[in-house]
Amino acid sequence: MRELVALFSEPGTLDNLGIGQIRDGLADLLFPGISTVQTRARYLVLIPWTFQRAALGKSGAALVKAADREQREILLALREAGHTQGLIGRVAGAAVRVLPSTIYWNALQTYKILRQDTRPQHLPQTRKAASNDDEIRDGLPWSTLPPPESFPTDVTEQGFDLSAAEANWLRERMVVTCEGSLLAHLLSQPTMADLDVHNLWDLDLDAAPQKLRDLVEDTELFSLALHGAALLYNFMVGEAYERHELTSVEAPAQHYREELEQWSARYWNHPLVPTWDRSRLWRRFPAIPSRTQQFVETWIDGVNALGAGAPTDSVELRRLIGDREFQNKGAQSRLTNEKQLRLWQGASGAGRLQFRWPQASQILSDISEGLNHAGA
Structure with a gap:
């Protein structure tokens, strides 16, 4: 059982923000x-x-x-x-x-x-x-x-x-x-x-049909965009961790601020970000709950409107992440439950989504x- 738990504890596996249905749906289409x-x-x-x-x-x-x-x-x-x-x-x-x-x-x-x-x-x-x-x-x-x-x-x-x-x-x-x-x-x-x-998007897919290349493109851009949301969530947890004067994890807020700066650079340097047709993603999953789709759309629209600014300083994006985690986890939210905060070990779903590629x-x-x- 410990081995099974360890497999589920890989970075990026935990679903703090309730996007697992999209993540798993894309993985099912791919593999x-x-x-x-x-x-x-x-x-x-x-x-x-x-x-x-x-x-x-x-x-x-x-x-x-x-x-x-x-x-x-x-x-x-x-x-x-x-x-x-x-x-x-x-x-x-x-x-x-x-x-x-x-x-x-x-x-x-x-x-x-x-x-x-x-x-x-x-x-x-x-x-x-x-x-x-x-x-x-x-x-x-x-x-x-x-x-x-x-x-x-x-x-x-x-x-x-x-x-x-x-x-x-x-x-x-x-x-x-x-x-x-x-x-x-x-x-x-x-x-x-x-x-x-x-x-998986680093594979040579020149010989693949266009429909499959579109699927891989949607997968890559979804992973890239939502990685920023996961990092901002961990940044906010790190801030709360420090406010409660917990010390097992060293300077987590600064660590995730730097991670978000690097993520922002990757996001804006990606050539496909400006032209991504997100409606193509939603056509793949007509049964996705409207709240989930709205969260993803609001996050990406907020990042795009922010431009090269730091998500850590955006009141709107921080509120979006906090509301979504509470909506997804209720009383077990790390941002509102000190007991859960004390169990944090420095990262919770902070890795980029890999869609079962390993x-x-x-x-x-x-x-x-x-x-x-x-x-x-």
């Missing part, structure tokens, strides 16, 4: 099926195999129990073999509470690896047969590669490295089921783009390396 707690691509291969084995002669609670046991044994074997990069349960081992199947279940359904919209306890029983039996390989509910005869003992040798067959299969699943997404575009190219970039880039890299094994 369907990928979440912030996923780590490696091969879980999408291993999980179906564990459930196929568990379903032999079992259903309901017995199937779930068997799949639970299989997953824990595999996690322990991976840890003992030294395959710890991206290992769920790296610290807890077989005692881990959140299993890979819980983390990847939505992805399995998104990519139609799990053909049915169902929970583990509702999976059907299969008859006892060899692991490569046609009934298991081709039957519902799974659409997956047949497990090798050496599974699960072979995981200690292969670890999280995808074989060429596994990588090709995963690429096909994602391209077919995620048409129009950045995920599908990157996987469908003859040569994988250079993934070693900090932000997780997506790792999964894409896993697939790319698997394809390279066959010279693909």
Whole structure:
């Protein structure tokens, strides 16, 4: 559980200002099926195999129990073999509470690896047969590669490295089921783009269709604009922190004043800021609450009206941030609740939004390396 909490505590993950629905909506359009707690691509291969084995002669609670046991044994074997990069349960081992199947279940359904919209306890029983039996390989509910005869003992040798067959299969699943997404575009190219970039908008997308380039542009500009709001919020928290004479964090207000000055320079130096058509963003999300849209629009209009001035000195922008945080968090607002203020450790959602790019880039890299094994 500590590992799961740590993943959710990354800078930029916390939603102090109530924009998470837009952030997550953009991430879903870009990288369907990928979440912030996923780590490696091969879980999408291993999980179906564990459930196929568990379903032999079992259903309901017995199937779930068997799949639970299989997953824990595999996690322990991976840890003992030294395959710890991206290992769920790296610290807890077989005692881990959140299993890979819980983390990847939505992805399995998104990519139609799990053909049915169902929970583990509702999976059907299969008859006892060899692991490569046609009934298991081709039957519902799974659409997956047949497990090798050496599974699960072979995981200690292969670890999280995808074989060429596994990588090709995963690429096909994602391209077919995620048409129009950045995920599908990157996987469908003859040569994988250079993934070693900090932000997804730094990718080479010259070959991408205009609709996808527009989506990435909206994502970049939304991230850039709202980063300023997050920094101003932390600046205001830093001021309150100092007013209460709290000292665990050193000079937070000055730190965020300098951060905001740097952000303002990046914002006004961006060539696309003056021409951004924000109506294109809202057409993507017609169900966004009007209060959320109004907050975003008011923030950006306020910044644009301020020009190169410092947001820290704007009464209107400060009021906007304070009202929005209270609207979003109520009595738990750090700006009004001293107990919550004392728990502040110097940053709360202060990082720039990344839209699950760190997780997506790792999964894409896993697939790319698997394809390279066959010279693909």
